[in-house]
Amino acid sequence: MNYYVNTQPQDNGDHEVHKSTCMHLPDVSHRRYLGNFATDQEALREARKYYLRADGCFYCCPKIHLH
Ligand SMILES: [Zn+2]
DSSP states (O other): EEHHHHHHHOOTTEEEEETTTTTOOOGGGEEEEEOOOOOOHHHHHHHHOOOEEEEEOTTGGGGGOOO
């Protein structure tokens, strides 16, 4: 599965991680490609290399949605 992270933080400061199939995937100008991962946890680890505050999308990555 391909994952992306939103380059723009939410109101609470978190950058959301999304699967490429998510209907809430941010606009192409507001997302960074993270890579192809087998699990949400691996994608989150990658996202945290770019953003200290990264969090899974409530809809597509509930397992890593913490805030
Ligand atoms: Zn999503």
